[in-house]
Amino acid sequence: MPVPRLRTDRLVLREWHPEDRMPFAALNADPEVTAHLPSALSRTQSDALADRIEAGFAERGFGPWAVEVPGVASFVGFVGLSVPGFEAHFTPSVEIGWRLAREHWGRGYATEGAEAALAYAFGVLGLDEVVSFTVHGNRRSWAVMERLGMTRDPADDFDHPRLPAGHSLRRHVLYRLRSGDWRERRRSAPR
Numbered sequence: 001m002p003v004p005r006l007r008t009d010r011l012v013l014r015e016w017h018p019e020d021r022m023p024f025a026a027l028n029a030d031p032e033v034t035a036h037l038p039s040a041l042s043r044t045q046s047d048a049l050a051d052r053i054e055a056g057f058a059e060r061g062f063g064p065w066a067v068e069v070p071g072v073a074s075f076v077g078f079v080g081l082s083v084p085g086f087e088a089h090f091t092p093s094v095e096i097g098w099r100l101a102r103e104h105w106g107r108g109y110a111t112e113g114a115e116a117a118l119a120y121a122f123g124v125l126g127l128d129e130v131v132s133f134t135v136h137g138n139r140r141s142w143a144v145m146e147r148l149g150m151t152r153d154p155a156d157d158f159d160h161p162r163l164p165a166g167h168s169l170r171r172h173v174l175y176r177l178r179s180g181d182w183r184e185r186r187r188s189a190p191r
Helices: 018-029 043-060 109-124 139-147 179-188
Strands: 012-014 064-069 073-082 095-100 129-135 171-178
Touching: 012 109, 018 043, 018 073, 018 095, 064 095, 064 109, 073 109, 095 109, 109 129, 109 139, 109 179, 129 139, 139 171, 171 179
Parallel strands: 095 129
Antiparallel strands: 012 064, 064 073, 073 095, 129 171
């Protein structure tokens, strides 16, 4: 099954290309990009992540798309959907997430790409809900989640089961967006 291509005013969310691997490894090695992750990734680990992303598209028909900004950069990172690989009170679920190269932060690309991914999640896949989560200190991602209309109930916050007790990144916030809320928000948005 071919990877669906999504377009926004400024972005193309597309299949992954072999030439994406090098800039993907560079952003995964950047300590600022990975500050809210357990560690930066080596080139081998980054390539393995790209392999898993591509396999997820083949298996489920969705995943984190490679993000291109035509006329600016052929690859700036990823935005898209994934299935959390751990058990928690909100799984099974579909998560929306993003990771962009630092030089492309602050331009609204994460929000714009995530809006397209949500339209795919609710409009094409017919999902009832999409979640997103991050560590308490990642206020930039919190802001994207809130711009997307996602909401947080502090009672939903959780300790990430893949991180040991006492780890500084173990506690996570959880945001949710229900299909009906997304549809209502789109109906009431100015055109």
